[in-house]
Amino acid sequence: MTRRRIGFTTTIPVEVVYAAGCVPVDLNNVFITSSDPGSLVARAELDGYPRTACGWIKGIYSTVLQGDYDAVIAVVEGDCSQTQAMVETLAATGVEIIPFSYPYGRDADLLRAQIEELILRLGTTWEATIEWKKKLDRVRREVWRLDELTWTRGTVSSYQNHYYQVCCSDFNGDPDAFLEEVLRVNRQAAEAQPEDQGGNQPIRLGYIGVPPIFTDFYDWIESIGAKIVFNEVQRQFSMPFDTQDLVEQYLRYTYPYDIFGRIEDIKTEVKKRNLAGLIHYTQTFCFRQIQDMVIRRCIDVPILTIEGDAPCPLDARTKLRLESFVEMLSQPINRR
Template sequence: MKKIGITTTVPIEVLIAAGYEVIDLKNIFITSEDYGKYIDIAEKEGFPKSCCAWQKGTYGVCIHHNIKEIVGVTEGDCSNTKAVEEVLSMHGVNIYPFAYPHTHKLEDIKRSLDSFMDMFGVKLEEVEEVRKRLNRTRALVRKLDELTFEANKVSGFENHLYHVSSSDFNTNVEKFEEEIINKIEEIEKRKPINKKIRLGFIGIPPMTCDIYDYVSDFDAHFVYNEIQREFAFPRGYKAENIYEQYYDYTYPYDIKFRLAEVKKQIEDRRIDGIIHYTQAFCYRQIEDIVIKNELEVPVLNIEGDKLNFLDARTKLRLEAFLDMILDMKKFNKQ
């Protein structure tokens, strides 16, 4: 089967309909035991120290694993993507462009998706058949999410892992579906996680995944992973077609559209505080100003770079933030 790399969530339905095995380069990068080697490949090529580690890592994965075709998102993702694609093209990688229009108008999204389908020679009917198939798998991820915030039986990391894996279904939909079915059966037998603080994680998926275990030492539990959840299209089953599905996908569009869904989830999941994760040298750091102004719960912004574990300073900030939330909860009960 032909292989194609992606660097963020794209219309995977089109790629599967075209007969591709889809590989999320970011997932390979962050799950590698020696993830640093991919960053080294990029820096030896000349990537600056001030470039995002995610971009360098995905570039290194593409080169190391000899991926010859990738989908490049030209609108709605990292501002460095275009330059990375130009370097990859220099190495003979074939780039297929896709755009999430900044206008966020349904007719513009339809035009972008139609162009993408034409590029791969597939028809809407074929794509819709794949979408229906994937909706069954995505429903299982939605079930796992419900077990996270309603039954309190799923750890924040497990919730993160299965949602973020939905970008490419670990390259094999059937195998992924079998795995999550078995996982849900195991989860349903667990006792609930009893923590006093209910946290939400917003922003891009973290390099520092140990944050999920770390907060549990301070009586806290993540019950929401914003962008990771969007990778699984939690509202996609309500969409009439693929156009509506990608119109409703919050990540690539403006911050106010994203925050409307975040606010809803804060209320539904009874969230006490938000961790807003940003990557060093990323424009999304500026969005923290809007986020703190718009949300009515406490927000802590933490920044990641090359490390895949929390540094001492971030741990201290997290501890102080969680202590403050506990104090607020005690005060409000009085």
């Protein structure tokens, strides 16, 4: 019997999807890793999407239409403000839409009700969902270890840190295979020679904001003498909270709620990981660009804000700004 493929627009309680015997698919990952993500954006615009719509939204729309999905779970509160309109265009073509919301005020009862509704909609049980949480937490712990090896030993690359944490949204549809892959990377990282702790050490940077739509961001960063040792939102996808309570887990997950919870998490990691500065990625036409004002007011480290629109390599202007930022931080007075 073929398992149902359930796409989703951003991280959701994936335990429920696995408990229902379905295959969860993070549509963002399918879009950005496709052979030609730019064509997916173009297809949405040909269908009538405005130029000013978010590139991720347009990419997800086309990914669903060109893929094979039995339903799409749409996070209509706690993610992109354009998601509701996007899923309405999909529903008009016959795609089954399952709405899910993260309550803005972090209300535990409201979140529990949302999870229970998802459980009912997918035809599973709370007990089966909790069993899957236990299974997935074993995988998550290994990803936490990978993250730790990134900033303590420097033996995990910027891209690997991004990739394995961002994949915790759906575990690539196969948690067992994903776990084996992470274990292999962790073994290699643990056995590798630690990064030089002397003057040749790369500039330690944090990346905050949604994952980049640029296709070469992490490779470029390392080519100019820096390293991303903290990926804020990607780390949140790994649910780095040691709790057995499913509702608490998704209440502590910072991304869907107000900016202040994210800021406290960022400040903690800046200090713990001894970061020299932060790169704040913002998506063109996204409401989260406005939050850059609050981030700069509340976080006392150098911050460079960059903006991306469509999937493509870094443009010359952004490369120059990144180079200048790293060069500034490399001066002795700015080394942390």
